[in-house]
Amino acid sequence: MRKQRIYCPYCGEPVVQRHMEGKIRDFCMECSNVFYENPLPVACSIVVNEDREVLLVKRGKDPYKGMWCLPIGFAEADEEVKDAALRELKEEAGVEGEIVRLVDVDTVDNYYYGSLAIVTYEVRHAGGTPTPGDDAEETRFFPVLELPPLAWSSNEKALKIYTDFYRDTWAMVDSYKQLFPEIHSMGEMTPGLTEQKAFLSNVLVKLIDKNTDEITGEWTTEVRSGIPALSIHMKFLSEVNRKVLKSIRNGLQGKGDTLEYLKFRDTGRDLRRLGIDFPDVFNAMALSRKRIWMHVIQKKILSSPLEIYITLELNNRIIFLYDKVIYYLSAGYMDEAPAFTAEPAR
Numbered sequence: 001m002r003k004q005r006i007y008c009p010y011c012g013e014p015v016v017q018r019h020m021e022g023k024i025r026d027f028c029m030e031c032s033n034v035f036y037e038n039p040l041p042v043a044c045s046i047v048v049n050e051d052r053e054v055l056l057v058k059r060g061k062d063p064y065k066g067m068w069c070l071p072i073g074f075a076e077a078d079e080e081v082k083d084a085a086l087r088e089l090k091e092e093a094g095v096e097g098e099i100v101r102l103v104d105v106d107t108v109d110n111y112y113y114g115s116l117a118i119v120t121y122e123v124r125h126a127g128g129t130p131t132p133g134d135d136a137e138e139t140r141f142f143p144v145l146e147l148p149p150l151a152w153s154s155n156e157k158a159l160k161i162y163t164d165f166y167r168d169t170w171a172m173v174d175s176y177k178q179l180f181p182e183i184h185s186m187g188e189m190t191p192g193l194t195e196q197k198a199f200l201s202n203v204l205v206k207l208i209d210k211n212t213d214e215i216t217g218e219w220t221t222e223v224r225s226g227i228p229a230l231s232i233h234m235k236f237l238s239e240v241n242r243k244v245l246k247s248i249r250n251g252l253q254g255k256g257d258t259l260e261y262l263k264f265r266d267t268g269r270d271l272r273r274l275g276i277d278f279p280d281v282f283n284a285m286a287l288s289r290k291r292i293w294m295h296v297i298q299k300k301i302l303s304s305p306l307e308i309y310i311t312l313e314l315n316n317r318i319i320f321l322y323d324k325v326i327y328y329l330s331a332g333y334m335d336e337a338p339a340f341t342a343e344p345a346r
């Protein structure tokens with residue numbers, strides 16, 4: 001319970017309450033001392049592991065006995081607040097830490113302790129196995145997005161600031177891991193956790209789905225002006241591009257398999273029979289890929305690193321799929337081409 005001042009610590013006379021500067025303050029009539037109330041500094045640590053779990057301690061004594069909270073304690077007069085955070089972390093949870101950055105400073109009026117200034121840091125786990133010490137009953141890592149009710153509202157506020165800060169980064173990391181599934185097998189990754197999640201760029205796939213005609217139209221215009229040799233074949237090529245877009249969409253939605261792309265081997269043979277030069281086909285496919293990406297970034301307003309990442313992710317995924325299309329087109333083209341024989345060097 002918050003302690004009340006009864007006597008003046010300087011002269012021992014009883015203090016009185018007096019209205020001063022818009023507040024009620026303790027005042028000593030004898031020695032004219034005004035007792036200003038200042039918040040006590042409290043230091044607190046957020047330690048999060050690679051699985052995005054935060055280290056909490058279960059309080060072994062009142063107030064809030066039996067409830068979970070971040071490692072927390074009062075800073076002393078002769079120590080830096082951040083050193084107090086690391087000291088409390090060691091005392092309560094048995095863990096060595098390094099300060100990463102300041103997360104939050106919150107002032108609260110607490111029933112037990114009065115006015116508090118709670119300073120919360122993000123702290124890197126630098127050593128030691130979590131072991132309850134001091135007044136802690138237990139220590140445990142909890143998923144940072146699925147926390148139990150916490151003893152201090154300031155802890156909840158700081159953790160909200162912490163997760164908001166990392167939200168975009170985590171979304172990008174999760175999505176990127178799917179682009180290269182083999183990364184999952186590396187020790188620090190957690191298989192299964194992110195596999196069911198959707199690619200961030202799926203939102204753009206829907207846009208491609210909806211605007212296929214428009215994208216094909218833009219492509220046709222660009223091919224006509226950029227690759228004049230192809231203009232007499234535009235009707236055939238527009239159909240080819242439409243099929244390519246369909247396969248790319250299927251591929252992006254995870255629906256396409258190798259058979260989806262095998263049909264482009266037939267298309268490759270047709271291109272050869274029509275006497276179209278393969279470098280021009282290659283060029284047209286490069287434009288097809290560029291058109292999708294350009295269409296998407298023109299339709300979406302890019303306003304955050306996350307959104308920029310999403311468009312780059314889409315481009316990355318599309319490159320893989322176009323490579324497959326081009327591979328089968330060229331394979332079919334070579335089926336029809338006369339066998340290549342190198343002139344022996346003389």
Ligand SMILES: [Zn+2]
Pocket residue numbers: 008009010011012013028029030031032033
């Ligand atoms: Zn006094």
